[in-house]
Amino acid sequence: MTKINRILIANRGEIACRIIRTCKKLAIETIAVYSEADKELPFVKMATKAVNLGTSEAKESYLNIEKIIKICQAEQVDAVHPGYGFLSENADFADALAKAGIIFIGPSSAAIRAMGSKSEAKVIAEKVGVPTIKGYMGSDQSEDFLLAKAKEIGFPILIKATHGGGGKGMRRVDEGGEFAPALASCQREAQGAFGNAAVMLEKYIIDPRHIELQIFGDQQGTILTLSERDCSLQRRHQKVLEEAPAIGLSDETRAGLHRDAMAIAKAVNYVGAGTVEFLVDAPGSYYFLEMNTRLQVEHPVTEMVLGLDLVEWQIRTAEGKPLPLKQEQLHPQGHAIEVRIYAEDPAQGFLPSTGKIITLSLPPSDEVRFDNGYAVGNQVSIFYDPMLAKLIVYGDNRKVAMQTLVQALIDLKIKGVKTNREFLIELLQNPDICDLLPNIAYLDQKMTELLAVAEPDIIVKELLAKELIKSRPIRGSSPWDIPDDWRHMNHGHRQVRFECEGQIVEMMTTLEELPHKAMTVDNEPGSVSLSYNGKIYRATTYNADHYLDESDTPDQKLNAPMPGRVISVVTQAGNKVSAGTPLLILEAMKMEHTIRAPFDGIVETVFYNTGDFVNEGAELARVIAA
Helix, strand or coil: CCCCCEEEECCCHHHHHHHHHHHHHCCCEEEEEEEHHHCCCHHHHHCCEEEEEECCCHHHCCCCHHHHHHHHHHHCCCEEECCCCCCCCCHHHHHHHHHCCCEECCCCHHHHHHHHCHHHHHHHHHHCCCCECCEECCCCCCHHHHHHHHHHHCCCEEEEECCCCCCCCEEEECCHHHHHHHHHHHHHHHHHHHCCCCEEEEECCCCCEEEEEEEEECCCCCEEEEEEEEEEEEECCEEEEEEECCCCCCHHHHHHHHHHHHHHHHHCCCCEEEEEEEEECCCCCEEEEEEECCCCCCHHHHHHHHCCCHHHHHHHHHCCCCCCCCHHHCCCCCEEEEEEEECEEHHHCCEECCEECCEEECCCCCCEEEEECCCCCCEECCCCCCEEEEEEEEECCHHHHHHHHHHHHHHCEEECCCCCHHHHHHHHCCHHHHCCCCCCCHHHHHHHHHHCCCCCCHHHHHHHCCCCCCCEECCCCCCCCCCCCCCCCCCEEEEEEEEECCEEEEEEEEECCCCCCCEEEEEECCEEEEEECCEEEEEECCCCCCCCCCCCCCCEEEECCCCEEEEEECCCCCCEECCCCEEEEEEECCEEEEEECCCCEEEEEECCCCCCEECCCCEEEEEEEC
16 A cells, blocks of 8 residues: 555646645645646645646646646655546546556546447446447447438437547437537537547437436455436536435336446446446436546535545545445435536526626535635636536435525625526526426426526516616614514514615515525626525626627627637638528637527628637627628
8 A cells, every 4th residue: 555645636626625625634735736827716725835837728738748747746746636527537647647656546547448438338338237328339430421320320319429528529419410510519529628529429318317326446346336416407418406315216226226337337447436327217227328437526415415525535545545434334314416606697598707706705504515616806717617616515305405505505695707606596496406306308498498587576576677786675674673573483574675776665575484585685786686585586787798789780790708719710701691600619618609690691701710719799700781
């Protein structure tokens, strides 16, 4: 066994902070590496020492194996923790570390290669008798051949990056005419995110749930399955809500999932933390999806129901120590739920949002864990994933955990960038989410309905319709100031009067089931949000730059809806275009956004080339009516 005393963290943001906290508990020194864009983030200050990687683009910083190895050697580290994303599933990185005599806190490079390729992983699963989905996983990557295979499998199908993860490099295709552009987009995204454009095809299973098993292995050959997680609530294959344990599974299905997850891990002599993912259909049949050979973003929900520190387990098994518990000692208690807080604007198609964080606060609670990667004053840049933090809650059961999560989201204050906080609050109060078990297609099917602002009571609507930036209770009208039937932790009601731009507005507040069902007002320039009985109502004066102003004529410019990099120019001046024709493709925070012609016309000018960086609001192209 080798004692690890000094770890380099080859990652950034909240996962780097999370790893540092465990290392401090274990008295292990930490070396942070950071890009120019991240130099002020908390993880840089939390580490024992921090080393600048240079330029902000990931391929020149967090994905630069040679540069990171040199820093490891210069700092004489014992091991590297890769977190998730970036180099966490890169077998060449694991090999380079081994060659340099440095421990990779993760599985062997052989296991990474075997499971990092979705096609090879599927072959391994089939060999050990685990059910898989019909598809194509071959080496012929030509468009015509892949289209023929898609027709053979039968639409709908999924195009998936073979070396992908996190929903990147994945497209659903419902008919042959959609195949070519979806394939090109998938390959381009896969190349940019994983350095490999290879794809595989899979039959799309209608309306399944996404259930995954946290597994753990040690160097002595022991494999444990820790708990299941339900990650079915997804938007475009990106997980929105994750919870443990998974409910609504039969004993037979649950036992089969644990058995088969362990069989797959044993087939590759797995060491460390990993996740085996399955699709489970309504009757309870399941199919192997993929294995992620790293710590998952959603690992905290497993930690909370089992009372474990999985990063500590990773470090201990990397040192050669056996797993500290046996399978029969692992019994999940209660229920945990996680949501990801993203810098994005749900009202504008979840476009990434950049800017400086000016407010960030959340009251402490024993039931709430906030894994955060940013602080007040930090800049959210265009270069990386838009996730700011993870909010994780615990309750005795799912209903209590849901209620706790809604309250925590209401209490969470983030200003300076747009976030998905209010969208999550409204989503978590939807009966389909609270009372049922949505499948992975739910959000994509219901998104238009979910994004529609709920119709509030007429008095609340009157309060919000003013596009207020100031709203306050009249002195003496607080429910706490008046001795009446209002009761803390009990039923009651109170008429509350608000002064809004000189106008008096009255509304009834009630306290029915939980103390959090009260009223708070949250204001920021251009918008107002009101939490009333646990429900968020909002009004905003925001107008996106890329929308046409009412005074605009049909011959108008097209503006960048977000800062980013032009990754493709698909038209040129003089081209005739129809409404909806792609003109340019922008990339920001690992997301693509296609700029399309707003009407039939002729492209007059394209102002940028592939590779150019643009600011939000920059004029990208001009189309004139034909």
